[in-house]
Amino acid sequence: MQNLDLKSRVQHTYEKGERLVVPLVGMPGLKMIGSTIKLGQQNYRIHAEALQALIEHFAPDIVFPLMDLSVEANAIGRYTLFPIDDTATVPHVAFHLDHVDMLPKIDISADTRALGYAKVIELLRHSTDDTVFRAAYVTGPYTLAALILGAQEAAQSIILEPQGLHALTEYCNGIIKDYTQLLIEAGAQIICVLEPSASMLGPDHFLDFSGNYVKELADLCSQKGIATVYHICGNTMHLIENMVKSGVNGLSLDSPSSGMDLLKVMQQVPENVLVMGNLNPVGKIHNGSPEEVQAEVLEVLKSVDSYPNFILSTGCDLPKNTPEKNIHAFMHAGRNYRIANN
Amino acid sequence: MARNEELVNAILKGDRNNVQTIMQKAIEQKQDVVQLLDGSMIPAMREIGERFSRNEVYVPEMLIAARAMQAGLTLIEPILAQSNHKSLGKIAVGTVKGDLHDIGKNLVAIMLKGAGYEVLDLGTNCSVDKYAEAVNAGVQIVMCSALLTTTMTYMEEVVKHFKDTPEVKVVIGGAPVTQKYADSIGAHAYGRDANEAVKIVENIIGASA
Numbered sequence: 175m176q177n178l179d180l181k182s183r184v185q186h187t188y189e190k191g192e193r194l195v196v197p198l199v200g201m202p203g204l205k206m207i208g209s210t211i212k213l214g215q216q217n218y219r220i221h222a223e224a225l226q227a228l229i230e231h232f233a234p235d236i237v238f239p240l241m242d243l244s245v246e247a248n249a250i251g252r253y254t255l256f257p258i259d260d261t262a263t264v265p266h267v268a269f270h271l272d273h274v275d276m277l278p279k280i281d282i283s284a285d286t287r288a289l290g291y292a293k294v295i296e297l298l299r300h301s302t303d304d305t306v307f308r309a310a311y312v313t314g315p316y317t318l319a320a321l322i323l324g325a326q327e328a329a330q331s332i333i334l335e336p337q338g339l340h341a342l343t344e345y346c347n348g349i350i351k352d353y354t355q356l357l358i359e360a361g362a363q364i365i366c367v368l369e370p371s372a373s374m375l376g377p378d379h380f381l382d383f384s385g386n387y388v389k390e391l392a393d394l395c396s397q398k399g400i401a402t403v404y405h406i407c408g409n410t411m412h413l414i415e416n417m418v419k420s421g422v423n424g425l426s427l428d429s430p431s432s433g434m435d436l437l438k439v440m441q442q443v444p445e446n447v448l449v450m451g452n453l454n455p456v457g458k459i460h461n462g463s464p465e466e467v468q469a470e471v472l473e474v475l476k477s478v479d480s481y482p483n484f485i486l487s488t489g490c491d492l493p494k495n496t497p498e499k500n501i502h503a504f505m506h507a508g509r510n511y512r513i514a515n516n
Numbered sequence: 517m518a519r520n521e522e523l524v525n526a527i528l529k530g531d532r533n534n535v536q537t538i539m540q541k542a543i544e545q546k547q548d549v550v551q552l553l554d555g556s557m558i559p560a561m562r563e564i565g566e567r568f569s570r571n572e573v574y575v576p577e578m579l580i581a582a583r584a585m586q587a588g589l590t591l592i593e594p595i596l597a598q599s600n601h602k603s604l605g606k607i608a609v610g611t612v613k614g615d616l617h618d619i620g621k622n623l624v625a626i627m628l629k630g631a632g633y634e635v636l637d638l639g640t641n642c643s644v645d646k647y648a649e650a651v652n653a654g655v656q657i658v659m660c661s662a663l664l665t666t667t668m669t670y671m672e673e674v675v676k677h678f679k680d681t682p683e684v685k686v687v688i689g690g691a692p693v694t695q696k697y698a699d700s701i702g703a704h705a706y707g708r709d710a711n712e713a714v715k716i717v718e719n720i721i722g723a724s725a
């Protein structure tokens with residue numbers, strides 16, 4: 175089971191006194207091959223080439239693709255903007271919850287961009303060996319609903335129109351499940367659910383409108399031996415328990431600058447759930463020196479020494495212009511770290 | 517000051533219909549709406565803001581409380597205008613250029629309204645010119661919001677623009693913004709959340725009164 179592979183790899187690495195090192199890095203790969211974000215998000219060959227460059231330069235333990243929260247929304251037919259060198263966005267276009275059943279029944283495996291993201295995984299499967307895990311992103315159910323309805327409208331509907339919002343979220347989750355299948359068939363070994371909009375919710379609403387839907391995704395993946403990771407940027411200290419309840423295999427968490435306290439998280443999370451994080455993606459790694467990056471990495475690692483279930487990562491996606499030497503410093507510091515008293 | 521518990525609770529729960537009913541009735545009975553505002557509506561918004569700061573309620577609850585408050589305010593605004601009830605001060609709130617995130621900005625705006633200030637909501641993607649126009653319209657405090665590390669740098673431009681008009685105070689906030697950043701660009705103040713935004717404004721207005 176590949177799922178077990180990730181967990182046992184983490185465990186095995188810990189026993190050697192080391193950590194897996196996994197920056198959320200996609201965009202800087204485009205810089206390395208001299209391409210734009212627009213091309214990378216629209217052309218799977220360029221996308222794959224960028225990831226290949228990242229693997230060759232940095233040798234991460236897991237390769238993550240370009241972060242793109244517009245794939246599913248775009249496939250549903252929502253208006254999407256592709257700035258030349260910024261990530262695609264889905265601007266707010268008025269939508270009413272009465273119209274959920276008018277949303278199209280799409281076959282996402284017939285959508286060029288969704289297929290392209292699957293194709294990237296397939297290309298990596300052929301070009302990489304089994305020392306690197308292939309991860310794929312899907313948009314979280316609540317976040318996709320919020321993209322369709324508007325973020326503020328979705329947050330209000332939780333209280334004002336819960337049934338309508340459930341219908342929309344249910345619809346979204348159907349699309350996300352299909353997309354997940356497509357990515358798994360292409361060779362994804364880890365499905366990472368991007369659910370940033372849910373950071374705004376209280377714990378109960380979170381479980382109701384995100385966690386329980388993500389549970390369906392986690393079940394689907396675990397049946398196929400695929401690991402799931404919940405990634406939420408922003409402060410999620412109040413949500414950790416319910417993120418775990420969704421049955422995912424891992425949590426990917428944001429940096430201390432957003433209010434996260436990694437040690438407290440480790441104390442709350444059961445040992446069979448992996449925790450990834452949480453170097454500030456726009457702090458020293460973006461504007462500091464390699465020495466400062468190293469110091470920050472060591473600080474993160476030292477704080478969680480006694481926990482086997484930790485993977486060193488960044489709190490969120492690294493911006494395109496993150497200096498290469500700083501990503502190297504991150505990798506180097508992570509690779510050379512030795513867990514104390516191990 | 518008399519407190520109308522029913523009104524306070526309706527706002528806390530975000531029950532817009534009930535707020536409207538209560539206000540409508542009060543208006544028909546020619547009750548003192550200024551007292552309803554100062555004695556019930558403003559305290560209710562303060563309460564919800566504090567619960568939010570303490571993580572007892574979250575964005576959805578805040579948003580619907582704000583919506584209920586707004587509905588009540590809309591009903592009494594014409595009366596307040598006639599009774600020449602003076603607002604505590606005039607404040608502009610806007611998300612900076614290049615940035616379209618507005619939920620945090622909206623919460624700041626409604627909390628200020630809820631605290632009795634007149635608020636010019638400049639919307640999102642605000643250039644320096646937009647803030648300057650608001651100042652020309654009598655605004656004394658400019659509140660800038662940014663959610664992107666790439667757009668928060670624009671706040672420096674705003675601060676620079678008002679450098680020679682020290683009576684205009686630039687207050688900044690938004691998830692990536694910090695006190696350190698505010699100090700580094702010379703902003704008047706930084707606020708962590710919508711509740712703090714009100715406290716900062718109270719301090720500024722209090723000091724100049």
Ligand code: B12
Nearest residue numbers: 407408615616617618620661664665689690691707709710
């Ligand atoms: C909702 C959301 C969106 C919605 C916005 C909808 C809307 N109407 O606002 C949409 C989908 C449109 C969107 C678009 C984008 N987003 Co966005 N978004 C978010 C999200 C999930 C929540 C933001 C939010 O509303 N929080 C809730 C409010 C209440 O919090 P707040 O704004 O911080 O406000 C509080 C305080 O900061 C304070 N405050 C706020 N303003 C002010 C002002 C003053 C004066 C004071 C005193 C206080 C104060 O008071 C508020 C209440 O307490 C965050 C991720 C996250 N989990 O935080 C990403 C996030 C902010 N987005 C991000 C990005 C990158 C984008 C996009 C570029 C594309 C993308 N990949 O999503 C586009 C940019 C569009 C643009 N040009 O602006 C990044 C920013 C990274 C960075 N640090 O630069 C984040 C962090 C997610 C991520 N890691 O990718 N986004």
